[in-house]
Amino acid sequence: MAQNIVQLKADGPVPNIELKFGFAQFAKYRILLFDKNGQNPVEVAHGINVDTAPDKFPIGNSVVALDGKFIVWQAVIASPTGGAGQQFSQKATFTQGNANCPNGPFSQAGPLNNTVTTFDQAKFEVVS
Amino acid sequence: MRKQTPVARILVLLLVWLITIFPVHSQELVSSAAENSRVPQARSLRLVRISVAADSSVTITANVPIDDAVSYRSGEKFVVVIPQAVLAGASSDMVSREFSSFQIDQRGDDLAVSFKLKLGTVARLEQRGAGVSVVFSSSSISRNMVPVSEVRPGTPTLDASSNVNGNGNGNGVTHAPSMPLPASASIVATSAPVPQGTPAPDLASILNSLFPGASNNVTANTTNVELTDPESAAFAVLGLTPNTVLRPASPKDFAWSLLNGLDQNGNFQSGLAIDTAPYMLFNGENVTIRDYNEHYLTRFLSRTQFSFATAKGGSQDDTSTRLSAGLNLTLWDRGDARIYHPERGDDDVLQCFANNLQLPPPIAPNTAPDVIAQINAGNKAANDTVADQCRDRARKANWNRSSWTIAYAPSWISKTGQTTGFRWNGGAFWTSLAYGFEGISSLERIGQLIFHARYRTREVVPDPVNQGQFITQNSAYFGTRFRAGGTKFALNFEDSLIRTSVINGGRDLINRFSIGAEARITNNLYFVITSGSNTGVDNGGNRGFLMSSFKYGFNKKSQFNPQP
Numbered sequence: 245m246a247q248n249i250v251q252l253k254a255d256g257p258v259p260n261i262e263l264k265f266g267f268a269q270f271a272k273y274r275i276l277l278f279d280k281n282g283q284n285p286v287e288v289a290h291g292i293n294v295d296t297a298p299d300k301f302p303i304g305n306s307v308v309a310l311d312g313k314f315i316v317w318q319a320v321i322a323s324p325t326g327g328a329g330q331q332f333s334q335k336a337t338f339t340q341g342n343a344n345c346p347n348g349p350f351s352q353a354g355p356l357n358n359t360v361t362t363f364d365q366a367k368f369e370v371v372s
Numbered sequence: 373m374r375k376q377t378p379v380a381r382i383l384v385l386l387l388v389w390l391i392t393i394f395p396v397h398s399q400e401l402v403s404s405a406a407e408n409s410r411v412p413q414a415r416s417l418r419l420v421r422i423s424v425a426a427d428s429s430v431t432i433t434a435n436v437p438i439d440d441a442v443s444y445r446s447g448e449k450f451v452v453v454i455p456q457a458v459l460a461g462a463s464s465d466m467v468s469r470e471f472s473s474f475q476i477d478q479r480g481d482d483l484a485v486s487f488k489l490k491l492g493t494v495a496r497l498e499q500r501g502a503g504v505s506v507v508f509s510s511s512s513i514s515r516n517m518v519p520v521s522e523v524r525p526g527t528p529t530l531d532a533s534s535n536v537n538g539n540g541n542g543n544g545v546t547h548a549p550s551m552p553l554p555a556s557a558s559i560v561a562t563s564a565p566v567p568q569g570t571p572a573p574d575l576a577s578i579l580n581s582l583f584p585g586a587s588n589n590v591t592a593n594t595t596n597v598e599l600t601d602p603e604s605a606a607f608a609v610l611g612l613t614p615n616t617v618l619r620p621a622s623p624k625d626f627a628w629s630l631l632n633g634l635d636q637n638g639n640f641q642s643g644l645a646i647d648t649a650p651y652m653l654f655n656g657e658n659v660t661i662r663d664y665n666e667h668y669l670t671r672f673l674s675r676t677q678f679s680f681a682t683a684k685g686g687s688q689d690d691t692s693t694r695l696s697a698g699l700n701l702t703l704w705d706r707g708d709a710r711i712y713h714p715e716r717g718d719d720d721v722l723q724c725f726a727n728n729l730q731l732p733p734p735i736a737p738n739t740a741p742d743v744i745a746q747i748n749a750g751n752k753a754a755n756d757t758v759a760d761q762c763r764d765r766a767r768k769a770n771w772n773r774s775s776w777t778i779a780y781a782p783s784w785i786s787k788t789g790q791t792t793g794f795r796w797n798g799g800a801f802w803t804s805l806a807y808g809f810e811g812i813s814s815l816e817r818i819g820q821l822i823f824h825a826r827y828r829t830r831e832v833v834p835d836p837v838n839q840g841q842f843i844t845q846n847s848a849y850f851g852t853r854f855r856a857g858g859t860k861f862a863l864n865f866e867d868s869l870i871r872t873s874v875i876n877g878g879r880d881l882i883n884r885f886s887i888g889a890e891a892r893i894t895n896n897l898y899f900v901i902t903s904g905s906n907t908g909v910d911n912g913g914n915r916g917f918l919m920s921s922f923k924y925g926f927n928k929k930s931q932f933n934p935q936p
Contacts, residue, residue: 266657268664268674268710270725274734282737292726294661294712314737320729320751322759324661324709324721333657353657359729359755361748365737 248350248366250315252307255372256340259307262300265293265321266333269356273319275301280312288315307340311370322359332356336364419460420483422476430474432485433503435460441504443497449486450495452506457483470495470508575897576926586925605698605781606645606679609800609828643683643693650678661722664710671710675702679781684789695794696783706810707773709766719769724762729755771935772808772820779803798830798846819856820934825849830875847872855934857890862932864888882908890932898927 252259265271275288289301304310321332333353338345352362418434425431432438434457443452450471459476471487478484487495487506495508580586651673652659663670679698685691702708709721718724732751735744782799786792805823809815826849835841851868866886873879886904893899901924 264660266659267652268656268659268661270661270722272726272729272731274731276734278737285734285736290731294665294722294726295714316735316737318731318735320731320755322725322729322755324725324763326760326763331652331656335657359752359759361732361751361755363732363735363744363748367737 248364249347250338250366250368251346252310252340252368252370253372254307254370256307258302258304259310259338259340259345259368260300260302261288261315261317262298262337262339263293263317263319264299264335264337265319266335266353267331267356268324269321269330269332270294270324271319271321271334273299273317276316276318277303278314278316280314282314285316308370310368313368314365315368316363316365319362320359321356321362323356326358328357330356332360334362334364336366338366417481418454418457420454420457421460422485424474429508430485430487430506431500431503432505437502438504439499441497443495443506445495448489450489450506451484451486452497452504454483454485454504456481459483575894576928579897579926583925605700605779605800605802606647606681606696609696609698609781609783609798610681610683610694643681645682646680648678649674649676651676661710661712665712671708672702675705675708676700691787691789693786693789693791693794694783694797695785696781698779698781700779701777703776703778705773705775705777706808707770707775709763709770716769718762719766721762721766724765725759728758728762730758768935769817772806772816772818774806774808774810776805777803796830798828800826800828800831802826815856818858818934819854822851822853824851824853843874843877845872845874845877855932857933858935859930859933860892862890862930862934864890864932864934880908882906888932890927890930892930893926896928898930900925900927900931 250259261275263271263273263275271293272291273293274290276285277288278285288303291297291299293299303315304313317336319334321334323330323332331353332355333351335349335351337349348366350364350366352364354360418436418438420432420434420438423431423433432441432452432454434454438454438457441452441454443450445451458478470493471489474485474487476483476485485506487508489495489508493508495506498505498507659670659674664674677698677700679700680696681698682693682695684693705711712722713720714723716723718727730751732747735747779802780799783797784794785797786794803825807821807823809819809821827847828849829846830844831847832842832844835843848871849868851866853867854863854865856863864887866884868884870882870884871879884904884906886902888900888902890898890900901922903922
């Protein structure tokens with residue numbers, strides 16, 4: 245699997261991650277931040293996409309501290325109506341301030357048969 | 373639970389009273405000024421006998437004429453469906469060169485006989501006297517279908533012994549001609565040893581035999597009209613219902629299928645059908661469920677379905693090509709599964725998902741892809757079961773929510789089959805408004821009221837007077853249904869007004885009414901009472917009629933339980 249790289253500006257604000265799920269499907273998700281060795285996960289956020297809370301979350305407290313760390317997002321996507329022929333899509337967008345981070349967003353899509361469990365990850369790279 | 377006991381007692385008392393005042397039970401009480409032959413009536417289950425002759429022809433006869441059988445080709449199978457029938461006997465004394473096996477299935481009240489054809493063989497259905505024959509030949513012969521005649525009225529005389537053969541679950545008994553049945557040895561489920569899969573007489577049949585006149589499968593289908601908009605308007609206006617069209621499962625962002633079946637007049641049709649929700653097809657990735665909840669326009673567009681169908685006659689006698697488009701609009705739906713109602717708890721599918729679907733354990737970055745796939749697959753398997761349970765629970769809890777849908781479908785026809793010859797061929801408009809009594813605590817979980825209207829122009833239907841001929845008519849329909857109840861007690865009321873106007877012909881105005889009630893006595897035993905009537909004016913007011921009926925009986929399955 246090719247490594248997703250999120251480039252962050254060292255002098256910018258802390259980045260945000262926003263998850264969007266298309267085709268009006270339900271999703272339950274979790275976002276984890278791992279250290280540079282891929283260990284010691286810390287939960288950034290978890291939630292569902294149907295409540296009123298936005299699915300956009302700040303990551304960490306310092307941009308510089310994110311350099312080399314990994315972020316992982318996992319989701320369970322389910323069709324409210326069931327049945328065959330459905331689709332799902334998932335998009336993770338990283339922003340720093342009002343600007344999208346380079347290389348993003350990161351998407352997955354495909355047919356949805358009842359439920360699907362997704363996993364994706366990215367590595368932060370701080371540039372000056 | 374305790375509240376239902378008095379209801380059951382009342383019904384038993386009512387039963388005793390009915391036995392007293394109705395010495396001849398289950399008979400049709402017909403009081404007609406002039407009985408209208410155009411009004412289809414509930415009919416008894418016919419006792420069908422099937423005989424395979426030495427020349428491979430198959431003869432199907434019954435105790436009353438079979439004039440409404442239909443047939444179709446499904447893959448390598450040729451299927452004959454006889455409505456309102458059960459198998460009384462079958463015999464075979466040959467080894468067929470035309471089909472490798474045949475199978476008899478009881479599909480509810482209908483009997484289906486399917487023949488697995490050998491390579492290069494075609495079959496057709498022919499009317500032979502009071503019965504029908506299946507004739508087999510080589511594939512060079514045209515696959516004409518005999519036009520299906522209209523369901524003709526008959527005097528319902530439900531026979532208590534007539535239904536014990538059906539298992540009702542579609543599991544058939546396969547008879548291989550290579551192992552022929554003894555000549556003239558019929559399979560009679562009521563008395564003969566049952567060869568395979570036929571159940572013993574059930575409690576409902578026994579009780580019906582104890583109470584003179586009690587009927588099996590009592591239904592209040594006097595109106596017998598579906599009060600919802602067609603799922604695919606384009607198919608409906610061509611007379612190609614989902615029963616006769618191979619269609620993908622719904623919902624469909626984009627789905628297409630080849631038509632291969634019979635139209636409502638029994639003519640073989642082939643063509644192409646497309647069914648799509650265009651907004652979701654082209655913009656689905658950008659439609660989040662939050663947008664869907666917050667914006668009516670997003671909901672409206674997401675649920676707007678467009679269908680397109682073409683059908684071409686499959687015989688030399690029918691060279692026409694028909695074309696139709698259909699538009700289904702859901703204007704309002706309080707039972708929409710995608711609308712979030714956290715206050716309903718697990719009765720709301722989204723809240724149930726939120727409460728019960730489980731994320732997999734945290735997966736570290738740089739985990740091997742096959743390990744991730746394995747973890748996610750295990751998680752999906754567990755969640756699939758939970759998701760199904762959530763949908764099932766929500767469906768039961770929200771079955772009667774209010775909604776309003778409309779549909780429109782124009783159609784065109786080219787009698788020569790050429791694209792330059794398309795002409796207007798009428799259209800149809802439907803609308804259904806359902807009210808779920810939200811806010812009325814005594815009814816909001818158990819009752820539903822449906823209003824349905826439709827207008828159809830230039831509809832070609834079988835001529836009820838001249839068999840084998842067709843007439844063109846415009847029709848308007850207004851129907852109302854109230855149904856209430858649950859698994860233990862159910863009530864159904866239907867009333868409809870149908871106005872038909874034959875082009876260059878007469879007009880009919882018919883009112884159909886039915887009412888029925890049902891109480892569950894045990895898990896597989898229901899007591900049912902129904903009554904219905906047809907009143908109207910036929911032929912532009914020249915003839916009036918009134919037909920009424922009353923039936924009661926014990927059923928194995930619920931007839932009226934409105935909840936899914």
